Amino acid sequence: MTVGASKDGAAGFAKGLAAGVVGAVVLPVAGVAVGAVQVVRGIANQPEAIVNSSRGKVWDQVSQSRSLNNVLDKCMLRYHG
Numbered sequence: 001m002t003v004g005a006s007k008d009g010a011a012g013f014a015k016g017l018a019a020g021v022v023g024a025v026v027l028p029v030a031g032v033a034v035g036a037v038q039v040v041r042g043i044a045n046q047p048e049a050i051v052n053s054s055r056g057k058v059w060d061q062v063s064q065s066r067s068l069n070n071v072l073d074k075c076m077l078r079y080h081g
Contacts (some may be wrong), residue, residue: 052066
């Protein structure tokens with residue numbers, strides 16, 4: 001399958017160039033926007049994380065939730081791990 005300039009000549013070349021330029025601008029801007037949203041989410045969740053940490057809860061990467069850091073949790077981790 002041929003596309004772009006080899007199929008449509010100069011018009012195909014211009015269309016492909018325009019698509020590439022738009023992509024080169026839009027994708028980095030979208031990446032920066034997503035990064036900014038993640039930073040704001042982190043700032044918004046920080047107070048809850050501090051409160052939970054002061055209550056002895058730790059973040060569990062596997063379940064993606066907070067749990068009490070006690071002996072039973074450690075035993076269950078060893079049993080399921």
